[in-house]
Amino acid sequence: MVNTTRSGRTLRLTFVSAVVSLVAVFAAVGSTIPLFNIYRAEDGFTNADISLTVVAYSAATLSTLLVLGRLSNHVGRRPTSVASLGLLLLGCLVLLNVHDVGTLLAGRVLMGLGAGLASSNVTAYIVDAAPARPTWLASVASSQTVMLGLAVGAIVSGALVQFGPWPRDLIYLVVVGMLLLSAALVAISPETVTPTPGAWRSLRPSVRVPVRVRHLLPVAAAVFLATWATGAFYQAFVPALVKDQLHTNSSLVLGLVFAAYMGPSALGAPLGGRFSPAAAQRIGMIAFLAGWIGLITAITTGALPLFIAATIVAGAAQGIAISAATRGLLHGSALADRAPIFAVVYLLSYSGATIPSLISAQLSNAFSLPRIALGYGGLALIATLFTVLAARNPHTDTTGNNQHGEQS
Secondary structure (H helix, E strand, O other), X not given: OHHHHHHHHHHHHHHHHHHHHHHHHHHHHHHOHHHHHHHHHHHXXXXXXXXXXXXXXXXXXXXXXXXXXXXXXXHOHHXXXXXXXXXXXXXXXXXXXXXXXXXXXXXXXXXXXXXXXXXXXXXXXXXHHOOOOOOOHHHHHHHHHHHXXXXXXXXXXXXXXXXXXXXXXXXXXHHHHHHHHHHHHHHOOOOOOOOOOOHHHHOOOOOOOEHHHHHHHHHHHHHHHHHHHXXXXXXXXXXXXXXXXXXXXXXXXXXXXXXXXXXXXXXXXXXXXXXXXXXXXXXXXHHHHHHHHHHHHHHHHOOHHHHHHXXXXXXHHHHHHHHHHHHHHHOOOOHHHHHHHHHHHHHHHHHHHHHHHHHHHHHOOOOOHHHHHHHHHHHHHHHHHHHHHHOOOOOOOOOOOOOOOOEO
8 A cells, every 4th residue: 555655656746747748848838928929120130031930840859759759658757758858958048049930940949859859759748657647637737737837938038028137048047947947846746657778760651540549640739730820820820910911019918829829728628528529629610610710700800809819719619629639649648658659749740830831931922911820710610520520539549459569
């Protein structure tokens, strides 16, 4: 009994450490967003420049997921988690001296490398240590901690940029402190996997999920692509929209608008746990589309209150859909399955962030922001229709016969 209690306590420490670390990682990523308008105003950056930094960040993340997505299965969750925190810390240090696009790109690439390593490995660490009850906790914590971190980073950054000293630097120093604290927590947490040979072989790019959940991938891809494309839209274009279309220069308002999309995602996710994965994905995506209709209406009319309300609806809805898709893919997963599953999840997610951002960056000089927003709304419509028609539940066979080996 004593050993069981001690084991439970150490797992709780591990769970908390992994969650705090993932929050810190994506708080660092979100901290840059309220500064984009300062870079535009003081350094002459264009909307295309800002969109390019989103692409660079996402491309770095995708590359890391392809190469390092399975590394923690072989060297352990702790060292890969600390490495991801270190890369984010380096990115923050680079961003302390942004006066040209090249420096901003370099800092965001370092952040992308760290976020990619964290997306597969720290999320797997969370699932390894998550309590068995409630059953939805592992999928919600692993998928929505990212959104929570982005929201925290954006709000704190917006407040410090508007009200604090050193508006271009202070937020990065605060985030560096968060990253160091997270690294210390991970260092005192127990390892959840036994290191095994094959680390070098694991660096060969590979995309695989267990056969038993492969039928869920098409709809999960639609969910991840549409919702993360919207997140990238908020990073690349909402700073300009808030200033030019919604008529406010407030960095705090910008941070709150971005957080209004990311924050409710963490609140909406547990609601999806009341339904089957397929039903929750349908409900979430229908509400997500409704949010986009509100967003386009608000952008067209310049109505900031409607924009924020629609943002909250879309954010909560994406939380329902994303956590349900993640829950389905994690169904019956073994320890060795989790890092590869999360690598696939975030490969799809960052593809959704990268490809539309790359296209919209090229179009931003020829099309107005309201028209670009209409294109993202069209993507949400297509993804919603596909989800409603094609969403499926995991197979109920959990005998474990294909938890190992039946992967590609």
